[in-house]
Amino acid sequence: xxxxxxxxxxxxxxxxxxxxxxxxxxxxxxxxxxxxxxxxxxxxxxxxxxxxxxxxxxxxxxxxxxxxxxxxxxxxxxxxxxxxxxxxxxxxxxxxxxxxxxxxxxxxxxxxxxxxxxxxxxxxxxxxxxxxxxxxxxxxxxxxxxxxxxxxxxxxxxxxxxxxxxxxxxxxxxxxxxxxxxxxxxxxxxxxxxxxxxxxxxxxxxxxxxxxxxxxxxxxxxxxxxxxxxxxxxxxxxxxxxxxxxxxxxxxxxxxxxxxxxxxxxxxxxxxxxxxxxxxxxxxxxxxxxxxxxxxxxxxxxxxxxxxxxxxxxxxxxxxxxxxxxxxxxxxxxxxxxxxxxxxxxxxxxxxxxxxxxxxxxxxxxxxxxxxxxxxxxxxxxxxxxxxxxxxxxxxxxxxxxxxxxxxxxxxxxxxxxxxxxxxxxxxxxxxxxxxxxxxxxxxxxxxxxxxxxxxxxxxxxxxxxxxxxxxxxxxxxxxxxxxxxxxxxxxxxxxxxxxxxxxxxxxxxxxxxxxxxxxxxxxxxxxxxxxxxxxxxxxxxxxxxxxxxxxxxxxxxxxxxxxxxxxxxxxxxxxxxxxxxxxxxxxxxxxxxxxxxxxxxxxxxxxxxxxxxxxxxxxxxxxxxx
Numbered sequence: 001x002x003x004x005x006x007x008x009x010x011x012x013x014x015x016x017x018x019x020x021x022x023x024x025x026x027x028x029x030x031x032x033x034x035x036x037x038x039x040x041x042x043x044x045x046x047x048x049x050x051x052x053x054x055x056x057x058x059x060x061x062x063x064x065x066x067x068x069x070x071x072x073x074x075x076x077x078x079x080x081x082x083x084x085x086x087x088x089x090x091x092x093x094x095x096x097x098x099x100x101x102x103x104x105x106x107x108x109x110x111x112x113x114x115x116x117x118x119x120x121x122x123x124x125x126x127x128x129x130x131x132x133x134x135x136x137x138x139x140x141x142x143x144x145x146x147x148x149x150x151x152x153x154x155x156x157x158x159x160x161x162x163x164x165x166x167x168x169x170x171x172x173x174x175x176x177x178x179x180x181x182x183x184x185x186x187x188x189x190x191x192x193x194x195x196x197x198x199x200x201x202x203x204x205x206x207x208x209x210x211x212x213x214x215x216x217x218x219x220x221x222x223x224x225x226x227x228x229x230x231x232x233x234x235x236x237x238x239x240x241x242x243x244x245x246x247x248x249x250x251x252x253x254x255x256x257x258x259x260x261x262x263x264x265x266x267x268x269x270x271x272x273x274x275x276x277x278x279x280x281x282x283x284x285x286x287x288x289x290x291x292x293x294x295x296x297x298x299x300x301x302x303x304x305x306x307x308x309x310x311x312x313x314x315x316x317x318x319x320x321x322x323x324x325x326x327x328x329x330x331x332x333x334x335x336x337x338x339x340x341x342x343x344x345x346x347x348x349x350x351x352x353x354x355x356x357x358x359x360x361x362x363x364x365x366x367x368x369x370x371x372x373x374x375x376x377x378x379x380x381x382x383x384x385x386x387x388x389x390x391x392x393x394x395x396x397x398x399x400x401x402x403x404x405x406x407x408x409x410x411x412x413x414x415x416x417x418x419x420x421x422x423x424x425x426x427x428x429x430x431x432x433x434x435x436x437x438x439x440x441x442x443x444x445x446x447x448x449x450x451x452x453x454x455x456x457x458x459x460x461x462x463x464x465x466x467x468x469x470x471x472x473x474x475x476x477x478x479x480x481x482x483x484x485x486x487x488x489x490x491x492x493x494x495x496x497x498x499x500x501x502x503x504x505x506x507x508x509x510x511x512x513x514x515x516x517x518x519x520x521x522x523x524x525x526x527x528x529x530x531x532x533x534x535x536x537x538x539x540x541x542x543x544x545x546x547x548x549x550x551x552x553x554x555x556x557x558x559x560x561x562x563x564x565x566x567x568x569x570x571x572x573x574x575x576x577x578x579x580x581x582x583x584x585x586x587x588x589x590x591x592x593x594x595x596x597x598x599x600x601x602x603x604x605x606x607x608x609x610x611x612x613x614x615x616x617x618x619x620x621x622x623x624x625x626x627x
Contacts, residue, residue, distance in 0.1 A: 081607065081608070082608050083605050083606065084146075084608045085604075086605075086606065087602075087603055088601075088602045088604075091189045093603065094185055094188070094599075094601065096147040096604075097147055097148065097150055097154070097598065097604065098185055099145075099151065100145070100147070100149055100151030100152040100153075100155075101152060101154065101155045101177065101181050101182075101598070102178055103141070103143060103148065104141050104152040104178070105155065105179075107119060107137060107141055108134045108137050108138055108170075108175070109540075110540065112172070112533065112537055113496075113536070113538075113541060113564050114235045114537075114541070114564050114565035115540050115541040115564055116132065116234070116537075117540070118130045118132050119137045121136075126467075127466075127468050128468065129471050129472070130469075130471075131471070131472050132472060133475040134159055134171030134172075134173075134174055135159045135160060135163040138170070138174060139160075146607065146609065147604050150604060151181075154177075154594055154598055155174055155177045155178060155594060156174075157594055158174060158177040158593070158594040159174045161173075161586075161590045161593075162583075162587050162590050164440070165582075165586045165590075166482065166486050166580070166585075167478075167481070167482020167483065167583075168479045168482045168486065168583050169583035169587040172497075172533055172587040173586070173587040173590050175532055175536060176532065176533065176587055176588065177590075177591040177595055178532075179528075179530075179532035180201065180525060180591055180595030181594075181595050181598050183529050184197065184198075184201070184595060184598075184599045187521055188599055192518055192521060193518055194599045194600050196516060196518035196519055196522070197518055197519070197521060197599065198522060198596040198600060200514055200518065200519030200521065200525075201523070201525055201526055201595065202522075202592060203514060203519065203522075204514075204522065205588055205589060205592040207510045207513070208503045208506065208510070208588065212493065212503065212581060212584060212585055213581070215493050215502065215503075215558065216493055216581040217491055217492055218492075219252075219487050219491065219492055222244045222247065223244070223576075224576075224578070225240075225243065225244045225247055225487065225488070226240040226244035227240065227576030227577075228240075228484050228487045228578055229242075229243040229480040229481070229484045230480075231483075231495050231577060231579065232479050232482075232483035232484075233476040233477065233479065234476055235565050236480075238266065239266070239476065239477055239480050242266055243256065243460065246268055246270075247488075249270050250454075250457065251454070254451055254454065255447050255448055255451030255458070256458045256459075256460065256481060257448075258460045258474065258477055259459055259460075259461055259462070260462060260463070260474070261462055262461075264464060264465050266461065266463055267460075267461040267463070268458065268459070269458070269461060270459075271412065271458075271459065272414055273412050273413055273415065273452075274372070274373060274413045274414075274415075274453070275413075275452070275457065277360065277410055278360050278410070279406060279407055279408040279409045279411065280355055280356065280357060280408065281335055281340055283408070284344045284348060285344070285354070285355040285406070292407065292408060293405060293406065294405075294406040295403075295405050295406075296329070296353065296355070296403070296404045297327075297403055298326065298400065298401075298416075299326070299327040299400070299401045299404040300321065300326050300329070300399065300400060301329045301331070301398060301400070301401050302314075302382070303331050303332075303370050303374050303379050303381045303399070304331070304359075305332075305333060305359070305366070305367055305381055305382065305384075306382075306384065307332065307334040307335075308330070308334070308335045308336065308390065309336045310336075310339055311338055311339045311342035312391070313391045314330070314390060314391075317393065317395070317398070318342075318343075318352060321352060321354065325353075326353070327353035327354070328352070328354045328355075328398075329354075329355055329404050329406075329413075330354065330355070330357070331356075331357045331370070331373070331411075332358070332359060333359050335356045340356065355404070355406050367383075368449070372426065372452065372453055374399060376399075376401075376419060376423060376453060377400055377401050377416075377419070378399045378418060379397060380396065380397040380399075401413045401414060401415060402414045402415060402417070423453050423454075426453060430450050434450070460477060462474050462477050483579075483583060484580075486580035486583050487578075487580035487581075487582075489580075491580075491581045492580055493579055493580075493581050493584060494558075494559055494561050494572040494573055494578060494579070495572060495577045495578050495579035496561050496562055496563065496564060497533035497537050499579065499584055500530040500531070500584070501530060501531055501552055503530055503588075504527045504528075504530035507526060507530075508527075510523060511524075526592070531549050535548070535549060537564050541567065548562050551569060557571070559574070561577070563577050565577075
């Protein structure tokens with residue numbers, strides 16, 4: 001320990017000893033309880049017990065003593081960190097926060113449009129990430145100045161919320177937030193009341209969202225979906241086609257997932273029926289040794305929501321399988337060694353066609369999956385809660401699957417279609433559950449269950465030559481998938497930032513409905529800010545943004561706009577430059593929400609960054625003193 005720290009510890013010890021000597025040793029009462037290390041007088045003195053206490057004496061701790069020592073008998077050191085206050089004198093605090101918001105918007109803004117560039121993100125572990133995704137970039141931006149960093153974090157919220165709600169449009173949300181803030185600060189600095197100003201902004205955005213719904217059109221065909229996906233993926237037509245084909249196979253409400261391809265090519269895989277990540281218990285169950293697959297047609301299905309510990313429990317069902325000469329799939333929470341050995345021996349001897357699989361999922365989700373399979377196959381789930389025990393169950397609990405394919409890692413069950421009404425009712429029930437669920441992960445799992453019951457899942461396998469390219473491509477495909485789903489939900493509008501410009505032309509009409517002049521100034525802020533995305537798309541394409549904006553505004557055609565990919569003015573709906581209405585709406589609403597709270601701020605409170613903070617001492621301690 002360094003000399004300074006030794007002296008400090010000795011000084012604290014001496015002070016503790018001196019204070020302890022000043023405090024008289026109290027006697028004990030009959031109601032007190034002795035605890036090790038809790039003697040309150042001289043540290044060298046023995047603890048006072050109830051039997052040796054003087055008559056009428058009361059044992060306890062004085063205020064001074066409780067301050068000196070903690071509950072464990074050691075000295076407790078309380079560290080209170082001071083905060084730094086940044087007052088908005090001459091707009092200093094807000095301007096510093098705005099500088100942080102502008103820096104974030106500038107970094108994210110380089111990616112917008114068909115001719116936007118990528119951003120390289122350093123990675124502490126592994127290769128660097130080169131990405132085009134707004135929210136991924138925003139999450140990585142941390143600024144040195146604490147006040148600027150707060151501004152960047154506020155704008156980041158708009159991107160994160162838009163990503164959670166719509167899954168795309170994060171770059172637009174970031175740019176709009178910074179634009180609202182930049183235009184608003186000019187007005188606030190001039191002395192306008194920010195409360196009325198932000199109220200005007202809020203009312204204007206609410207009115208524009210209603211107008212946006214009028215501009216929106218429904219998705220009519222798969223070609224439109226392909227266009228939405230292509231634009232979202234940075235004008236990548238191949239990704240757009242893959243997503244459109246996937247939607248065509250599973251339906252508009254079907255589930256399309258994404259995974260890494262084992263090759264450098266992109267593939268679309270369609271899984272028919274219910275597939276789970278559960279393989280056979282033993283390779284001896286395989287029927288095709290070359291492919292290592294157990295495959296049966298018109299297979300009976302036994303579903304057990306508990307462990308099968310003994311072969312005696314299922315002997316009646318196995319004998320029925322031998323008599324009826326039908327294959328049997330056993331899916332249970334677990335199949336223990338004795339029962340498994342019996343199944344394997346009978347399978348190898350050829351007396352029984354059987355395959356055993358562990359039930360998918362865990363806990364409550366496992367029971368839900370088994371109930372789904374029971375409804376698909378017409379089986380009865382063997383479960384103690386339902387009053388059905390495995391040893392007394394007969395053939396009536398077995399379901400029928402048209403086809404069963406079990407590999408080392410997966411199990412696929414295809415229903416025979418006889419339980420279509422029951423399946424439809426179950427799907428409706430799960431849809432209601434998904435609508436009421438707030439957690440994204442839970443909603444995703446419920447949608448997967450719907451897709452499995454409805455007939456299948458489409459999987460887009462994304463491939464690339466290098467890991468860096470693969471990460472970037474996966475983010476593009478994820479955005480394109482989310483944009484396509486959003487387009488199905490709320491329809492489409494023209495893209496390229498032109499819809500926002502069309503909405504800006506409607507602000508003058510909305511201003512007439514506002515209460516006072518300050519609210520009308522708020523509406524004017526919204527009007528000016530809505531042109532920022534189009535200008536930036538044009539600037540990234542090497543064209544003057546103001547000139548592009550003027551040319552688009554001159555035409556009254558609602559579908560007329562600027563196609564930055566080919567540097568032409570045309571009907572964007574016909575040429576396939578379209579955005580999902582939901583993405584535009586969420587970007588607008590979230591940007592306004594962040595800007596509104598930003599402009600109402602007047603004092604910023606930050607941590608005081610100590611010199612040398614974050615650099616642990618050689619001994620491994622993280623603080624200034626090693627206690």
